Amino acid sequence: MTTTNWSPDSWKNFPINQQPDWPKDPLDQTISKISQLPPLVFAGEIRTLRENLAACERGERFLLQGGDCAEDFSRCNAVPIRETLKVILQMAIVMTYAANKPVVKVGRIAGQYAKPRSKPFETIDGVELPSYRGDSVNGPEPTLDARQPNPDRLLQAYFHSTATLNLLRAYVHGGYADLHKVHVWNKEFLANSPQGRKYEKLASKIDDALSFMEACGLRQLPQLKEVEFFTSHEALILEYEKALTRKDSLTDKWYDCSAHMVWIGDRTRQPDGAHVEFFRGINNPVGLKVGPSMAEDELIKMIDVLNPNNESGRLTLISRFGHDKVRKHLPKLVKRVKKEGRNVLWSCDPMHGNTFTASTGYKTRDFEHIANEIKEFFHIHRENDSIPGGIHFELTGADVTEVKGGAQKIDDHHLQERYLTNCDPRMNCQQSLEMAFQISDLLRS
């Protein structure tokens, strides 16, 4: 990709949204420090993900992207990280088995610490406070002090991302993701649930297949022992992203080495804005959230800027309309992209268009709405001879009560029981697995 007049700092000449009001000198010092620290990921891994996503575009693989809405420094410890990895591995196995094609696993993890907010202020118990913007900016506690943007948090975000990624790498390459462990992933909250039992049956079939392969002498296939797992986050705080943007010594190209994949949120995708400018120069696979306000011409313009050479694996369009709006908005965009011959991967985020406030005051989503937006996404693509190539969830491996519905029949009154998110409501492990079985039916049909 050739990029004229671009540098890791060129975004500074463009209008920017959703940035905190940082104190200047401490910010400059922190950014200069982060710029000296090692990259979190290596450009070669980023290129591997691009190839995988190109295969999703062709319908040869399927993308599963998921994790917390906002990661939380205080929950950067082994159990939550393992639980999230585990549920993603389980979902991926269920979907691989159904679709007969590999699932590309990308976590919203090891860097998902910055949040765009609809309102800069919120009122809690009658007190007006700056909104929480993610742990890399300020704290969730409802005090004026905690809500001040603190650049030191960017450095903490770097180290928390590093610690998370280190453990993920250990799990995926150190034996935890070994296919022989399919039963082990099903322990704890899931084992006695209907979804857990359904999964157990499938895991037994996989075990049988493995025994058969081993009896045939196919014992040491590396694909059975390890998986590829990639990281992603919304690249919102551009000071941080640019500090981790490095020129690859092998190819002389720029990569944002804070994660394998980064995306532009629905609130910061102005065609002439700073985020689009920053993203156009990095060679990572990039995501673009596409919500109801995206016009056809604007989408084509964004594709031109973000993927001028029409390369496969470069751009993932993540549609997020809501179950009741997807029919109205998605078909015309899909048709237009197809007509113009643009190579993109279409993925569906069935979370962000389906948020509402429950009667008990909790911000929630309904399992049925999520499932319905996914069904519509598959149908619309298939009606238009386009490929539904991926899915994007906010989920956790923990047994939280944040999303309504599912087999557990979580209702408005249950939400308060284990409502732990600092930001948007996530599907819990049972709901996630249940959703994976539903997607499997769609993949198979």
Ligand code: PEP
């Ligand atoms: C998100 O993915 O966390 C998010 C804020 O999404 P969107 O930009 O689509 O609203």
Ligand code: CO
């Ligand atoms: Co969210």
